[in-house]
Amino acid sequence: MFAQQLMNGLMLGGIYALVAVSFTLTIGILNFLNFSIPALFMLGGVVSCALLAAGVPAVGAAAGALAATGLASLLVERCTFRWLSTSDPHIPLVSSLGFLIFFENLVLVYFGSDAVGYPSPFARASVKVSDLTVSLPQTGGFLLALVLVALCYVLLKYTKLGRGLRSIAESPAIAEMLGVKVGWTVSSVYLVSGLLAGIGGILFGISYLQVSWDMGSEVALKGVSAMVLGGMGNVWGAVLGALIIAVIEVMTIAYLNSEAVNVFVYGLLLVIIAFCPRGLLGDRVKMAERM
Amino acid sequence: MLLEVANLCVSYGAVTAVSGVSLGVREGSIATVLGANGAGKSSLLRAIMGLTPATGEVRFAGEAISRWPAARRVAAGIAMVPEGRRILVSLTVEENLLMGAYPRHDRQIAADLDNIYDLFPNLARRRHAPGSVLSGGEQQMLAIGRAMMARPKLLLMDEPSLGLSPLFVREVFQLIRRMNADGLSILLVEQNTRLALQTAADGYVLRLGACVAAADTATLARSDDLMHAYLGGAHAAPTVHGP
Numbered sequence: 413m414f415a416q417q418l419m420n421g422l423m424l425g426g427i428y429a430l431v432a433v434s435f436t437l438t439i440g441i442l443n444f445l446n447f448s449i450p451a452l453f454m455l456g457g458v459v460s461c462a463l464l465a466a467g468v469p470a471v472g473a474a475a476g477a478l479a480a481t482g483l484a485s486l487l488v489e490r491c492t493f494r495w496l497s498t499s500d501p502h503i504p505l506v507s508s509l510g511f512l513i514f515f516e517n518l519v520l521v522y523f524g525s526d527a528v529g530y531p532s533p534f535a536r537a538s539v540k541v542s543d544l545t546v547s548l549p550q551t552g553g554f555l556l557a558l559v560l561v562a563l564c565y566v567l568l569k570y571t572k573l574g575r576g577l578r579s580i581a582e583s584p585a586i587a588e589m590l591g592v593k594v595g596w597t598v599s600s601v602y603l604v605s606g607l608l609a610g611i612g613g614i615l616f617g618i619s620y621l622q623v624s625w626d627m628g629s630e631v632a633l634k635g636v637s638a639m640v641l642g643g644m645g646n647v648w649g650a651v652l653g654a655l656i657i658a659v660i661e662v663m664t665i666a667y668l669n670s671e672a673v674n675v676f677v678y679g680l681l682l683v684i685i686a687f688c689p690r691g692l693l694g695d696r697v698k699m700a701e702r703m
Numbered sequence: 704m705l706l707e708v709a710n711l712c713v714s715y716g717a718v719t720a721v722s723g724v725s726l727g728v729r730e731g732s733i734a735t736v737l738g739a740n741g742a743g744k745s746s747l748l749r750a751i752m753g754l755t756p757a758t759g760e761v762r763f764a765g766e767a768i769s770r771w772p773a774a775r776r777v778a779a780g781i782a783m784v785p786e787g788r789r790i791l792v793s794l795t796v797e798e799n800l801l802m803g804a805y806p807r808h809d810r811q812i813a814a815d816l817d818n819i820y821d822l823f824p825n826l827a828r829r830r831h832a833p834g835s836v837l838s839g840g841e842q843q844m845l846a847i848g849r850a851m852m853a854r855p856k857l858l859l860m861d862e863p864s865l866g867l868s869p870l871f872v873r874e875v876f877q878l879i880r881r882m883n884a885d886g887l888s889i890l891l892v893e894q895n896t897r898l899a900l901q902t903a904a905d906g907y908v909l910r911l912g913a914c915v916a917a918a919d920t921a922t923l924a925r926s927d928d929l930m931h932a933y934l935g936g937a938h939a940a941p942t943v944h945g946p
């Protein structure tokens with residue numbers, strides 16, 4: 413029983429981790445908390461759901477959903493980051509919040525307020541390992557999430573684009589002087605961040621077999637908490653935080669009381685922040701140095 | 704002329720930092736821009752690099768580049784050692800150097816990196832350390848090495864001697880002469896008027912954003928009045944025919 417719950421928690425943690433890393437990228441590189449990420453997560457789930465329901469094959473549905481989230485993310489970039497340098501820093505924040513509400517309500521209008529069953533092509537495929545039930549789509553999703561996060565890390569740490577991104581994180585002006593196409597590179601951050609959230613949404617649909625217009629909000633709150641818990645701007649910190657939060661959430665539901673979930677999750681978050689304000693993997697070094 | 708600037712103006716809101724400056728850098732030569740604090744020297748260099756909005760004409764290697772973004776100017780062969788060095792402290796020494804080669808796509812980057820390390824053994828020893836551990840002089844070497852990694856035709860240098868010990872100042876100016884001897888054209892902004900006039904062939908004097916004198920450096924060095932009037936007597940040395 414405990415092992416089963418632990419596994420369920422880790423699977424959920426994989427999805428939280430994608431959202432947490434999605435937040436971490438825009439915070440760490442652009443110093444911008446992108447409130448629209450929950451909507452991108454939701455678009456990934458809802459658009460793939462609609463395409464699957466319309467009879468589009470799985471690969472096409474995933475591609476369509478990612479195209480939608482990618483475009484939505486670039487649209488958000490047009491209306492947020494471009495203003496960051498020239499205006500009051502609160503305007504892009506409010507603007508991205510506006511996008512969150514706009515996208516959510518757009519979907520609310522088209523799909524209604526009820527959760528919709530997700531016609532997953534993998535349905536409930538699972539295998540039994542002794543007395544553990546291992547869901548194949550969930551396990552696949554979890555591994556995919558870890559691989560994607562690892563790719564993000566490698567991209568940031570070891571590639572030319574990653575060096576450009578870290579230069580922008582430290583100083584957009586110097587990056588520009590060195591010949592980095594800052595506008596184009598910032599767009600790529602939004603694109604990658606949006607795609608991670610969108611993939612998270614698809615995995616959520618595949619794992620829990622339902623999607624809804626507001627599916628992003630709760631997950632995103634956990635994702636942001638995971639990011640803070642792990643240490644802002646640190647990719648692996650975000651993963652660690654996501655796994656911890658998800659396991660606590662699942663354990664609380666299993667052994668205590670489902671009403672008490674958020675009391676425990678956020679209570680613990682506050683305790684850890686009180687003792688360790690820079691997060692578990694955080695230290696006094698600047699964000700960019702850790703990425 | 705490798706670089707030709709005509710009637711360049713830069714303003715920040717109501718403040719006019721550069722008003723109608725024209726100057727040129729001959730291929731293979733060093734030109735210097737002199738002026739007191741706030742004269743507009745950095746603004747001029749930043750405008751040439753495409754880092755700040757400006758009006759007027761900038762021509763580089765025969766092409767009108769005024770409307771090019773900075774990245775395209777770097778790719779075309781203009782690099783900059785900015786005021787205060789501005790190395791990236793969150794990147795390692797080697798990553799800083801590689802950032803200098805950002806617009807390049809050729810296969811010589813690794814070889815150029817080795818050349819920079821030969822030139823600056825201090826950087827080679829700390830190649831995997833963060834830029835923040837370097838001393839001021841080493842940071843200046845890194846900023847110069849980073850600019851060289853772009854394989855520029857024209858190097859813009861903004862007060863490279865600022866804040867350096869006399870020993871490092873000498874080293875930086877030796878380096879400037881050596882790079883120039885290897886064919887690099889340089890536009891040098893300096894507060895150390897004496898050294899700048901000794902090093903450069905042509906000089907321009909800025910005052911309140913306007914160019915008030917343009918001549919070869921030997922002529923400028925002889926006009927004591929000018930030096931005293933615009934640069935402050937302390938920097939202007941009557942004897943300039945040194946090494």
Ligand SMILES: Nc1ncnc2c1ncn2[C@@H]1O[C@H](COP(=O)(O)OP(=O)(O)OP(=O)(O)O)[C@@H](O)[C@H]1O
Nearest residue numbers: 715718719720738739740741742743744745746747
């Ligand atoms: N970003 C900016 N915003 C507003 N005003 C600026 C800005 N940068 C420079 N200025 C103003 O423009 C004028 C020229 O500044 P600039 O830095 O180009 O001079 P400088 O000759 O390089 O001075 P220094 O010798 O101190 O480096 C100054 O009056 C300065 O206050």
Ligand SMILES: [Mg+2]
Nearest residue numbers: 744745746786
């Ligand atoms: Mg200056």
